[in-house]
Amino acid sequence: MRITVIKTGGIAGVREELGPIESEAIADDLRAEIEEELRRVRFEEMPTEPPPHEPIRDGFNFLIEVVDGDRSHQVACDEAEMRGLERLLGLLEQAGSYHSKPWEQDDEG
Numbered sequence: 001m002r003i004t005v006i007k008t009g010g011i012a013g014v015r016e017e018l019g020p021i022e023s024e025a026i027a028d029d030l031r032a033e034i035e036e037e038l039r040r041v042r043f044e045e046m047p048t049e050p051p052p053h054e055p056i057r058d059g060f061n062f063l064i065e066v067v068d069g070d071r072s073h074q075v076a077c078d079e080a081e082m083r084g085l086e087r088l089l090g091l092l093e094q095a096g097s098y099h100s101k102p103w104e105q106d107d108e109g
Contacts, residue, residue, distance in 0.1 A: 003034070005092055006063040009078070016098040026095045034095065037088045038066065044073050050081040062089065 005018040023031050038044075043066060059079035066073055077083045 001035075002067045003092060003095075004065045005089065005098075006065075007060055007098060008063075009058065009060045011058045014100070016100055018092060018096050018098045021092060021096045030091065030095055034088070034091045037091055041084050041088060043075060043088075044071070046073075046075045046083065048074050048076060050077055050083055053081045056080045064088070064092075 001023040002020045004020045007016045008014065056079045061078040063074060063076050077085050
């Protein structure tokens with residue numbers, strides 16, 4: 001299993017990436033906790049986008065992608081609507097560290 005988290009926003013408009021985290025490369029107990037948390041929140045069944053809500057000004061947005069074999073699923077959340085993913089994000093932060101990534105430019109820029 002490979003998991004990547006992209007964190008964007010904040011006052012400075014950061015773009016940071018956590019991972020990709022390869023499940024085989026982390027400690028067995030932490031891997032088991034992450035896998036259990038993915039099951040507990042029913043990650044694969046969550047809609048990609050959060051329900052409509054009022055965002056937090058200068059808050060952070062998170063995009064979590066889990067790739068397991070030929071299956072892949074992404075879930076977005078932000079500080080105003082964490083969707084029960086706080087513990088999962090905390091576990092993933094224990095497994096890896098964020099690093100800055102440049103913003104990707106579109107075709108016009």
